[in-house]
Amino acid sequence: MSTAAMNRNPPQAADSSSPVLSLIDITKKFPGVVALNQVSFDVRAGEVHALLGENGAGKSTLMKVLAGKHQPNGGKIILAGEEKSFENPKQAKKSGIVLIHQEQSLVPEMSVAENIFLGSLPLKWGNRVDWKKLHADSTEILERLKCTFSSRDMVSNLSIAKKQMVEIARALVFTPRIVVFDEPTASLTDHEKPVLYDIIRNLQEQGVGIVYISHRMDEIFHLSQRISVLRDGEYNGTLNTADTSEDEVTKLMIGRTLELDHASKPKDFGENMLELRNLTVNGVFEDVSFNVRKGEIVGMYGLVGAGRSEVAETIFGLRKPSGGEILLDGKVESIRSSHDAVLEGIALVPEDRKDQGLILGMNCRDNMTLSALGSVSSMGFMKTGEEKVVYDKYQQAMKIKTPSWRQKVGNLSGGNQQKIVIGKWLHTHPKLLILDEPTRGIDVGSKAEIHALIKELARSGYAVLVISSEMPEVLGVSNRIIAMYDGRVTAEFDGDAVSEDKLVQAITGQYVTDASGPVPAASA
Structure with missing residues (x-):
């Protein structure tokens, strides 16, 4: 589809029906920054409309204006043909607008049920909370989401992925007209993503308009009917998903075509900077052994819960090993805290930056x-x-x-x-740089910059360990790839020789390698 054929104004539905939601010339200013400059955007009933742009383009700000968290400096919000003005999120929710946040807004000290119905707890005689109904209603919603945790669990004890499912559950309490999903799969497992997709399709069938914000192009092209792009706080065009491509959307977002190259594969690296020998934390991971050489990028790939982040935390002194050894520059080290790790030249960019x-x-x-x-x-x-x-x-x-x-x-x-x-x-x-999910929730332009930085650091002599659940990222930056499944290393691949099929088999326990080469996994 050519640039000339692009819709430069938000298009009406093909059947000329009016959109259920229209944002017209929305402007939002913060001290020293114009975050949104006369941005227009619309959503039709039963549509998934993707909203894309680089980090800082204004996507989340626009949705916070819609949801009453920010008040605009100019423009109009038209919902079902009626102009609206929301002073707070509660007013927006009453009108049927629900925002599922990228930054989780749960109360850790409360139960799952209390968080799901926060602000609308069921009451009985004497204005007391009806706890039986609260947990019954919460359990029904959690079952619809196929969640494995209880409505009585404390949110503080949940993983990031489970907390995200609680955020989604909160949206189902209301009868929404518009649901905004802001990076909803950033912390979901591969098992949980199809459940989310089913929820979205169910909402579409009910005529709910969906705004979907994500940096994952495969999701955008799988779910959406239209794609609108913001750039530097301004509206930059709308495309019909079926008529465009990832390259065209990327160019609209960042002003250029993004060249995605694979990691260079130098023949020689330096000596081992890091070596793990049968490193074990009981009940978490077992007998993990691999090395990272000076100037080398080693990728760790696996499903959520495979033990990748826990290995990194142990190297960094946040977990105490129950067995095995950690060697730095050929010397066995006893790293008892993150302070010890920093003194030894280890740096950890954590999974949860916030x-x-x-x-x-x-x-x-x-x-x-x-x-x-x-x-x-x-x-x-x-x-x-x-x-x-x-x-x-x-x-x-x-x-x-x-x-x-x-x-x-x-x-x-x-x-x-x-x-x-x-x-x-x-x-x-640092001598060793560990990056855990270094580009989670980051736009394609910033992601390319960080990948380029990682490669430049390796060329400068850094030993780099990259942990990621995104296959293109691991394949794109790694000289070698360590695959993990269920707390164990199942395979090690040279960056030149790895195939996607073998990598998927390795992280699902269907394929393992030993010193003599690949062998079938015991569980296969």
Whole structure:
């Protein structure tokens, strides 16, 4: 489909029916930033309309305006032919607009049931909570979602993926007209994604309009009927999904065609920087052995729960091993804490950047120097000038987009937040860099920049371990790939020789290798 054939204004439905929702010339300003500039967008009943754009393009801001979390500086919201103005999310929900957040908004100290019905708890005589009805209704919703946890479980005890399912369950409490899914599969397992797709199709059949925000193109082309793109806070076009391609959508998002190359495969690497020998944490993973050489990128691939992140946490001193050895630069190390790990030259970019990698209420400069405060302080006092030098160095090198170092990290896009986490750890000058899901929830442009950075770090001599649940990412950056299943390493592949089929078989326990080559898995 040519650029000339693109719909530059949000199109009407093919049958000329009016959209159930229209956002017209929405403008939203924050101090020093115009987040949205006269953006228009519409959704038809029973449609999945994908909303795409790079991190910081304005997608989440537009949806927060729709859901009453932000009030616009200009423009109109038309719902079912009637102009609306929402002062808070509760008003939007009463009108049938439900936003399923990318950033989870659950209360950890409350049960699953209490979170699902938060703000609308069933009451009985005397204005008391009807606990029996609360748990019965919650259980019914969880069963529809095929969840394996109980309505009585505390949210604080749930995994990230299960918390996301609770967020989705909250939307089903209401009778929605519009449901906004903001990166809904970012933390879901492969088992849970089809359940979500079935929920979306069910909502479509009921005539509910769906806004779907995701950076995963396979999901966009699988689910949506139309795709609208924002760029730098402005509307940049709408495409019919059936008439376009990933290349055209990407070009509309970032202004260029994205070249996705595979990792270069140098013949020689340096000596082992990391070696694991039968590393074990009882009940979590067992007999994990592999190495990472200087200048090499090793990818770890597996399903959620395979034990990949737990291996990384053990290397970084966050878990105590019950057996095996960790060798750094040929020397057996006893790493008892993350402090020990940093002193030994290990850096971990964690899976959850918001909870584990950043302090969202602090500014960009202060976050950038958190891992090496000693380098920018003297006698307990911060050297603000040196902090600024460090921030400027990595801000420029990594192309972090922010109005100023004073900007709170919580106001940045996911891609820019991730760059600050990486920069923070690079400032410690590590020997081994571990990146756990380095591009989760990040747009294709920022993802390509981070992949290029990882490869450049390896060329500079860093030993890099990349943990990812995205096959294209693992194949694209890794010189070698370690596959895990059920707490064990099932196979090791050279980056040149691996096939997608063998990789899938390895992470589902159907295929393992040993020193003599591939052999059938015991469970196959």
